[in-house]
Amino acid sequence: MGKYLVTGGAGYVGIHVVLALLEAGHEVAVLDNLSRGHRKYIPKLVEFFKIDLADKVGVEQVVASQPWDGVLHFAALSLVGESMRDPFLYLRQNYMNSLNLIEACVKHGIKRFVFSSTAALFGGVQTPPIADTAPIDPGSPYGESKFMIERVLVWAERVYGMYSASLRYFNAAGADPKGRAGEDHTPETHLIPLTIDAALGYNSGLKVFGNNYPTRDGTCVRDYIHVNDLASAHLLAMEHIKGRSVRYNLGNGQGFTNLEVIQSVERVTGKKVPWEWAAPRFGDPDVLVADSARIRQELGWKPEYTVLDQIIETAVRWRVAHPNGYSSLKQKLLVGNSKHI
Ligand SMILES: NC(=O)c1ccc[n+]([C@@H]2O[C@H](COP(=O)([O-])OP(=O)(O)OC[C@H]3O[C@@H](n4cnc5c(N)ncnc54)[C@H](O)[C@@H]3O)[C@@H](O)[C@H]2O)c1
Numbered sequence: 519m520g521k522y523l524v525t526g527g528a529g530y531v532g533i534h535v536v537l538a539l540l541e542a543g544h545e546v547a548v549l550d551n552l553s554r555g556h557r558k559y560i561p562k563l564v565e566f567f568k569i570d571l572a573d574k575v576g577v578e579q580v581v582a583s584q585p586w587d588g589v590l591h592f593a594a595l596s597l598v599g600e601s602m603r604d605p606f607l608y609l610r611q612n613y614m615n616s617l618n619l620i621e622a623c624v625k626h627g628i629k630r631f632v633f634s635s636t637a638a639l640f641g642g643v644q645t646p647p648i649a650d651t652a653p654i655d656p657g658s659p660y661g662e663s664k665f666m667i668e669r670v671l672v673w674a675e676r677v678y679g680m681y682s683a684s685l686r687y688f689n690a691a692g693a694d695p696k697g698r699a700g701e702d703h704t705p706e707t708h709l710i711p712l713t714i715d716a717a718l719g720y721n722s723g724l725k726v727f728g729n730n731y732p733t734r735d736g737t738c739v740r741d742y743i744h745v746n747d748l749a750s751a752h753l754l755a756m757e758h759i760k761g762r763s764v765r766y767n768l769g770n771g772q773g774f775t776n777l778e779v780i781q782s783v784e785r786v787t788g789k790k791v792p793w794e795w796a797a798p799r800f801g802d803p804d805v806l807v808a809d810s811a812r813i814r815q816e817l818g819w820k821p822e823y824t825v826l827d828q829i830i831e832t833a834v835r836w837r838v839a840h841p842n843g844y845s846s847l848k849q850k851l852l853v854g855n856s857k858h859i
């Protein structure tokens with residue numbers, strides 16, 4: 519069993535990976551500044567460091583404090599639309615913060631590092647499905663910032679021998695089937711939780727961004743992967759980082775249009791989703807669908823949740839059980855579409 523440090527472990531994907539690590543019998547500590555995460559649902563036995571990755575000294579103290587078997591790095595700003603509005607924020611913060619962490623890891627002899635990369639590296643210009651060998655062409659500063667971090671990891675390996683796995687996830691979706699965690703961003707900007715909230719009457723309705731993309735119904739296509747399947751990939755990657763670094767595309771291999779997501783939510787909830795057309799969101803790639811053949815072959819990874827309705831059903835169950843998200847005190851705000859970024 520190992521002891522792992524998880525940055526961004528109070529966030530949506532991070533919390534699910536923390537739970538999976540604990541279930542596998544590992545010890546876990548979380549480093550998070552709580553800017554976009556939730557302290558409340560981190561299990562009590564998990565050591566917690568409230569630190570901003572921009573705090574180079576504080577980050578190094580945490581990395582040096584214990585003999586970590588590995589570091590999993592989720593903490594980041596991660597919204598495509600926001601990054602188009604404030605590109606330098608993303609380029610600076612994601613890159614510099616990760617540099618602080620990676621430098622500390624190298625200095626203190628961390629041997630295994632798993633990094634949350636993204637499908638946004640590809641910009642949607644390739645013919646789907648997109649393999650991990652496809653040319654990199656980020657369509658947003660967010661995607662570019664993640665590519666910059668992948669390059670830092672290349673040099674951390676070449677010069678210092680720190681091996682890493684960069685997992686390029688497509689769209690994370692769903693919630694812990696045991697109901698311990700789910701998606702709760704403020705404001706929420708992601709399609710699936712906003713569509714569910716629209717169906718449940720928790721927001722004023724969904725705006726669908728763009729109807730003129732070169733796809734089967736004119737709306738963008740995404741590949742939705744369940745957070746627990748992402749979590750199992752992280753555990754496998756951590757076990758297998760030995761003697762070389764890897765980069766894997768991680769998705770289900772099936773693309774769904776935004777309108778198909780609405781239809782799925784309607785099937786699962788049995789309710790109509792109120793929605794209307796809105797202007798395209800700057801920076802959105804047309805189609806992102808993964809070819810994950812390499813992680814399947816090399817690590818034996820296999821997603822458990824392959825049907826969109828099944829993925830959405832876990833998210834709906836969590837949302838119905840937690841209408842106020844993680845905070846029992848939080849007032850329900852109509853943030854769905856009025857404040858999208
Ligand atoms: N959600 C997706 O669909 C998706 C897809 C591909 C890649 N990713 C990547 O996965 C990771 C997790 O995504 P998520 O959806 O869980 O995001 P999230 O916003 O829910 O979680 C990010 C966490 O990082 C923390 N954080 C942010 N900046 C920090 C800083 N400077 N110092 C310390 N902590 C900080 C936040 O408080 C939050 O808890 C991100 O790196 C994201 O880019 C997400």
Ligand SMILES: O=c1ccn([C@@H]2O[C@H](COP(=O)(O)OP(=O)(O)O[C@H]3O[C@H](CO)[C@@H](O)[C@H](O)[C@H]3O)[C@@H](O)[C@H]2O)c(=O)[nH]1
Nearest residue numbers: 596598636637638688689707708709725726727738799802
């Ligand atoms: O109110 C909304 C919100 C979203 N969308 C559309 O829904 C699709 C999916 O958008 P969203 O759920 O915001 O996810 P992405 O922008 O695809 O980005 C997610 O997936 C990427 C990987 O593909 C990750 O890197 C990002 O961190 C993560 O936010 C896009 O076409 C959006 O334009 C709408 O039409 N209306």
